[in-house]
Amino acid sequence: MxxxxxxxxxxxxxxxxxxxxxxxxxxxxxxxxxxxxxxxxxxxxxxxxxxxxxxxxxxxxxxxxxxxxxxxxxxxxxxxxxxxxxxxxxxxxxxxxxxxxxxxxxxxxxxxxxxxxxxxxxxxITRTKQAEDLLRARSEELSGQLLDRAEELSATNRKLAATITALEEAKRQLTEIEARTRMTTEMMPAHIAHLDAEARYDYSNRRLSAVMPGRPSDILGLHISQALGAGAYERVKPHLEQAYCGQPSVFEFTEGQDQRRIRVSFTPDGAGGVYVMSVDITEETQARVALQQTRRREMAAQMTSGLAHDFSNLLTIILGMQAKLAKMDLPDQADTLITATQQTARRGGQLLNRIADMTGHRTPQPQATDMRALLEDLRTLASPSLPRGMGLSVVNTLPDKPLMLDPGMVQDALLNLVLNARDACGASGQITISAHAIGQIWAEITVSDTGPGFSAEALDKALNPFFTTKGSDGSGLGLPMVYDTVKLAGGDLQLRNTPSGASVVLRLPYRPAPPAQSGLVLLVEDQDELRSQFRDMLVDLGCAVIEATSVDEALTLTADIGDIALILSDIRLQGDETGLDLIQQLDGAIPCILMTSLPYSDPLHRRALAVAPVLRKPFTPAQLSALIRTEAA
Missing domain, CATH: 3.30.450.20 (PAS domain)
Known part of the structure; x- marks a missing residue:
């Protein structure tokens, strides 16, 4: 009103x-x-x-x-x-x-x-015309041509005034178009700008600080080196010079302050200036690293699985033959050789198991992880294996909030590094685990020791499988397994020497866990005992639960009840239809999590992994909670 x-x-x-x-x-x-x-x-x-x-x-x-x-x-x-x-x-x-x-x-x-x-x-304009006529009547001494010209100029002036009005309207329209264009560019998740011939900004959508935090937003008139800072400018300078020479350039670099990955495009405008577009691709890079590592592991698995199988059979034959030799009446010297051969064969079997761990199917399962508790548990696990004269300290300055990590994989990797540091230090020394955040991009965890440090060869080859400095006591797979774990998470690993020893730096994506959400969950399971167990898990997590035993029952409930937030379904159900059929018929209307006891090699299990998260039975409430958080996010 x-x-x-x-x-x-x-x-x-x-x-x-x-x-x-x-x-x-x-x-x-x-x-x-x-x-x-x-x-x-x-x-x-x-x-x-x-x-x-x-x-x-x-x-x-x-x-x-x-x-x-x-x-x-x-x-x-x-x-x-x-x-x-x-x-x-x-x-x-x-x-x-x-x-x-x-x-x-x-x-x-x-x-x-x-x-x-x-x-x-x-x-x-009657009076104006009358004045013109009067002028003509009183100026007979003036030529008619002059009077006509005066009249023509008067009319031209009036037409010019009309043209000016039209131009002002056109200017107004152009101003509105420019405002809409600026609003559009300012809403884009990228920094879009233009540099003049002297590399000074004459246009910017004011998004530089969003792509590169810590930089100013108001950069008009600034030279690009002033806006980016000396470190970042040195990285982009060769590409910018290439653009000023008329060649477009697209490149990526790691920004120095919080280690963001930035993609920059320089495009010549043909008039001596350069268009600039900068995008933060940190998350894209993390996902790309994880995908590349997964593909490498799949290739390695294909190459080694056949060899490992044949070698395992050979070791079995060797152990069997040595067992028969041990039962024969042979000289004492032969017993020593038999025992050494058996120990070596068993060590070969352990090596095969570790190779299988590296190349087998390992998918990170991120869940809300309390890093303070994880590091304290690590101290408890590692301390008994350390010599009496060796200290272990933990310095954690990460924000006190859960992070989305696979706690088992992270803890195994850190324990491996602690044991390596123990071996490097000998009977005494100090091992320190430190953790801190780099902006909102990375969680960096460093394991450092006071040992002799890495040799030049170790710094170059330590991440290569089977390289070891421990002689016959080492397999050469510890650091490669840690590297594999970090890469699968989308992170990176670096080896360094420090003034007091050596350090291994793990950099993992910093992803705060979303807040836990409760809601109505449709549980689809055809076995009564399992359905009761899963219902109790969901209720303990704060969820309300309704149940079904088949796809038909589940579809009926989803049609009648509009506030179902999540579906937890077994793959095999009553009747001919499966949990995959349920997902297909819902067509993405409700988030789904599948569960199964089928082996990974089963075609149905592989198909399920392509369409939804899959929980392998048996699973824990923590694993279920982590997946519910992920789906809610």
């Missing part, structure tokens, strides 16, 4: 203002219907009230004026009116002067509107 009153007040004020000007004004829409006119328009042409009401047709007004002789003696009024309507529909700017039957001289200035239609202004 307040809005209607406000609109009425604005309309009344606009009409009153237009009525105060000395010119007649009319506005018609693209269908040539009257939108607005002032009182002067009605008075100038002596129009009836019906023709000055909104919606009055331009055709009717022209017909009324022509019938009254406004345009002279017309024998065919309808033809003349049709011609004027056709001219009006062209919506072209125009300026004319004409003398009315009553002797009044008026100028008519028309301009099209952006949305169609036009506005016309009618000005009484």
């Amino acid at each position: 307040d809005l209607d009153v406000s609109e009425q007040r604005i309309k009344a004020m606009t009409t009153a203002g237009l009525n105060l000007i000395g010119q007649a004004l009319s506005i018609y829409d693209n269908q040539l219907r009257l939108v607005l006119c002032n009182l002067r328009f009605q008075e100038m042409f002596d129009l009836p009230d019906a023709l000055v009401q909104p919606g009055a047709l331009f055709h009717d007004t022209i017909h009324f004026l022509a019938s009254r002789g406004e345009y002279g003696a017309e024998t065919d009024v309808d033809t003349m009116v049709a011609q004027r309507v056709e001219q009006a529909l062209a919506f072209e700017p125009h300026y004319i002067e004409r003398t009315r039957p009553n002797g009044q001289v008026i100028s008519v200035e028309g301009a099209p509107l952006p949305t169609g239609g036009w506005v016309a202004v009618y000005t009484d």
